[in-house]
Amino acid sequence: MSIKLQDVNYIYGIGTGQEIHALKNINLEINNGEFIGLAGHTGSGKSTLVQLLNGLMRASSGVIYYNGQNIYDKLYNMHSLRSKVGLVFQYPEHQLFETTVINDVQFGPKNLGLPQLEMELRSFQALKMVGIGDELLDVSPFTLSGGQKRRVAIAGILAMQPEVLVLDEPVAGLDPAGRDEILGLLKKLHSENNITIILVSHSMDDIAKYVNRMLVMNKGEIVLDGNPAKVFQFEKELERIGLGIPQAVKVCHQLREAGAYITGEPITAEDCAEAIYQWLKV
Amino acid sequence: MRPFIKAENVVHEYSRRDEEGNVTDINRALDGVDIEVTAGDFVAVLGANGSGKSTFAKHLNALLVPTEGTLYVDGKDTSDHNNDLKIRQTAGMVFQNPDNQIISNIVEEDVGFGPENIGVPTEEIWRRVEESLKNVEMYEYRKQSPNHLSGGQKQRVAIAGIMAMKPNCIILDEPTAMLDPEGRKSVIKTVRELNKKENITIILITHYMEEVTAADYVYVMGSGQIKMRGTPRQIFARSEELTKYKLTIPEVTKIALELIKKGIQIPKDILYVEELTNALLKLKMHQ
Amino acid sequence: MLRDITIGQYYASESVIHRLDPRVKVVATFVYIISLFCFDQLSGYIIAALFFGCMVKLSKVPFKFITRGIKPIIFMLIFTAALNLLWTSGEHILIKAGFITITVEGVKKMVFMALRLIFLIIGSSLMTLTTTPNQLTDAIESLFKPLNKVKVPVHEIAMMMSIALRFIPILVEETDKIMKAQMARGADFESGNIIQRVKNMVPIFIPLFVSAARRASDLALAMDARCYHGGEGRTKMKPLKYKKPDIIAYLVMFGYICIIITAGKFLPI
Structure with missing residues (x-):
């Protein structure tokens, strides 16, 4: 199971004389079970890229394969692709519309044409996964707190049982506790339910600790690709495109520059403290 | 000296009513808040979502008035509606959503909106608009439509719109929550410069820890009360308490605390990366 | 992208017409539309067309932008033209087939009605093309005070x-x-x-x-x-002030309407 992009380009406003080349020759393979962090400055093309992945937008040129099948093939079922690659937009709570939480979550499964029982089962499961208790099933989604609304909205996508879950800035506007809650949830979905996750964010601190592969975009191109430790070695490049690196990495880099012998590329505060401790001990 | 803002036991209750107008539910958003702010200070109010910090911010601008207790802004009681315009002029407010506070289709006209409302003569408006836009480094965009600006730029226009009313104080209610890191940096930089160069009193409401390191004084709010108060260093040294109020400390402070736990002798109120590395290098040299 | 959508259809340019006070343009457009109903013979249309042509030339707006306004109403135009053609009775019958009768008077009325509509539309287009929506709102506020x-x-x-x-x-x-x-x-x-x-x-x-x-x-x-409390005690950053060209424009409009009315009364065709 994989997504493969071949020479994908996307140009906004073709024929208007004000064309914007949002994606330039993207070649990318996303494998089953990966937890990917997609970082980039506003306008780097990352939001455009994720909308291509589930067929909401069509590439200006190039091909996208999902599980080996060309999604631009005439016979390809675009509708089913949208359920397999679930896309959670930025501020997803803004799309809630139903009278009760459970009805809203059922919107996706209903559109898939599932039988009533299956629909309900999936919705209950999805709400359970995001930690929304039974007592909230029949309340109006508009009365929930910000963090709860967002989890309900994510459940709305999960209820379609996607194989790949793409989230655009899922923690924007949340407080530290809310941020940890959502990111922890994604980690659980990845490890327990084996869902491939693509997390789009402009905050390195948020994604670095969770993902096992990072993609960095700038001006419509993927400029860095690798595990977080490898990507953070390019501190200068990251800073130049306005992204920066986690503070733990920065501490280690600065100490190393001053001649300290620090092993590894720790990303969390705990790992960083341990590495420094080892160096101080010798 | 008289404090610029003085809140005494401020309580605010939102009440929900049924169809007949009977109160069915009372939510105490502020529960006895005491705060004093000296003119010229940079004060940060930290709090998780639902801690009451935005409700408090709206009180400072007389958009809400206390149910109990008193709040004075520049010596004026906010619960007296005759003071509304004077208070809003002297303590301007910038909101979270950049789009929903820009009124005009052209940047310069939006900045002129406040001065127009308080009856500033035309030539003076033009002078103020120019000065405020230069202050936030948005002068070259003055003829543009706000729809084409980035979030950070829009927030700076909103700040200019407040500056054009010649306030003594600016209250910023989570001004960076919807911005990307670059926009966030530019807004915080602008705010700090206004504090230093123009001596504007700043009250920054936020849940981003990195933004409060530069503040003179920090208040931490939780369930409608002031739970902690002190300088950023004093606050961040109490990391366990902060977690209780759904907040965290900056990563670098966390690293320092981890090291202290391991028996390394460094200060426990570290706020910046350079501070930590310097302390560690000094320690290594003495070994 | 979508944010580029503008209401109205402002054509940015530096011309005498663009610089006129928006109130002048609103009043002038109104006067022009009224003038179209002050005559009923060919010479009137020629004067109105000439006058409009001069204004377009002065505005520096390319002619194709002006005519663009007609497109959305083309259906309505054909419909009213057809109505006028078929329902006007007259003495000089051109074609008579079954219940359809077309008279010379009908053709004349059709042509004039269509011209009137076209002038009306392109006349107001010229105003929206040379006035920003903001100026327009200011003008409306001031005129309706x-x-x-x-x-x-x-x-x-x-x-x-x-x-x-x-x-x-x-x-x-x-x-x-x-x-x-x-x-x-x-x-x-x-x-x-x-x-x-x-x-x-x-x-x-x-x-x-x-x-x-x-x-x-x-x-x-x-x-x-931001201290908004209605229009009372409010000053303006960009107050509307009549300048010399605006006075001249009013005089020109006055001259134009006099000529049109005189022509409508005294010219035979």
């Missing part, structure tokens, strides 16, 4: 117009975003009969309505915070 006396909230209406101008592109973009988000949840907006399609719009309309309400309440707070 006397209505304040009969309790018409002129300032508030103008303020509402200008806020609408700012938020329409934002809401259009938001609609697009919500639509995409619901499509990602498998919603289908393209198939089904009309009733089905309207029903399918509910997941778009409700979030859009909620968002518009939130924006409105945010904006109201922001306006309060």
